[in-house]
Amino acid sequence: VEQKQQMIRKAGILEMVPISESLEDIGGLENLKEWMRKKSVILRDMSRAREFGVELPKGVLIAGVPGCGKSLNAKASAQLFEVPLLKLDMGRLMGKYVGESEANLRQAIALAEAIAPCVLWVDELEKAFAGIGGDGGGAEVTTRLFGQFLTWMQEKRSAVFVVATANDVMKLPPELMRKGRFDEIFYVRLPTVEERKKIFEIHIKKRRRQDYKGIDISKLVEKTTGYSGADIEGVVKDGIESAYVAGKDKVSTEDILKAIKETH
Numbered sequence: 365v366e367q368k369q370q371m372i373r374k375a376g377i378l379e380m381v382p383i384s385e386s387l388e389d390i391g392g393l394e395n396l397k398e399w400m401r402k403k404s405v406i407l408r409d410m411s412r413a414r415e416f417g418v419e420l421p422k423g424v425l426i427a428g429v430p431g432c433g434k435s436l437n438a439k440a441s442a443q444l445f446e447v448p449l450l451k452l453d454m455g456r457l458m459g460k461y462v463g464e465s466e467a468n469l470r471q472a473i474a475l476a477e478a479i480a481p482c483v484l485w486v487d488e489l490e491k492a493f494a495g496i497g498g499d500g501g502g503a504e505v506t507t508r509l510f511g512q513f514l515t516w517m518q519e520k521r522s523a524v525f526v527v528a529t530a531n532d533v534m535k536l537p538p539e540l541m542r543k544g545r546f547d548e549i550f551y552v553r554l555p556t557v558e559e560r561k562k563i564f565e566i567h568i569k570k571r572r573r574q575d576y577k578g579i580d581i582s583k584l585v586e587k588t589t590g591y592s593g594a595d596i597e598g599v600v601k602d603g604i605e606s607a608y609v610a611g612k613d614k615v616s617t618e619d620i621l622k623a624i625k626e627t628h
């Protein structure tokens with residue numbers, strides 16, 4: 365792992381992300397989690413799966429509302445598959461010389477394949493490929509990069525599992541969505557009542573396990589319609605902070621309710 369990390373650091377295009385999250389840290393998104401679990405059976409023992417005639421999974425595209433667990437999922441998937449997580453930063457890929465960006469992408473792909481099995485996380489995919497098909501030098505480069513990426517996704521035989529995340533699918537070119545590129549596309553929405561319950565539980569237990577029993581979660585859930593997972597985490601943090609500053613020895617439902625009230 366150390367050697368792989370050094371390779372990545374030297375090249376400077378990919379980033380090795382430390383993983384601390386697991387599927388248990390995600391509230392809701394049951395279909396996505398179930399799908400990931402199925403893929404992990406294949407990825408954890410690839411040679412047996414191959415022998416059986418199973419094709420290696422290519423990857424998943426997760427689109428939807430910001431702050432609802434897309435990045436969290438990318439991290440948890442690497443943990444689940446027990447492989448390193450590499451993040452591809454499209455901004456870093458762009459070079460100022462002719463052909464440099466393409467060479468960088470080629471290098472990033474080669475690096476990921478050398479390190480495989482791994483998860484390659486492409487964050488904010490729609491931003492990476494913004495301006496495709498447009499006029500001007502910049503657009504031409506992104507169009508070429510995009511073509512290169514698609515071809516790789518299509519022909520990929522290596523154990524690089526791509527997790528791409530996007531906020532706005534409407535901005536993504538339709539070629540990307542057709543079957544054969546990603547195994548599946550998931551859309552993540554704002555959490556439902558049940559999911560909010562679970563998210564509150566995760567974040568309260570993470571920080572104040574001892575206070576969880578005394579907190580009336582259903583009251584919190586009732587007041588947080590339209591909140592994203594990140595918003596819920598935010599009010600939990602704020603509630604705990606203000607309880608601490610006020611010199612209390614435990615966090616109550618009221619502390620978090622107050623934080624919710626102060627959220628706009």
Ligand code: ATP
Pocket residue numbers: 389390391392393429430431432433434435436437529530531563566592593594595597
């Ligand atoms: P963006 O598109 O802005 O990057 P995202 O969908 O990738 O947003 P995350 O980074 O996954 O959002 O979520 C931000 C934080 O909110 C997470 O670190 C996590 O703590 C919390 N969070 C979001 N969704 C959930 C969830 N379903 N369960 C538990 N925590 C969540």
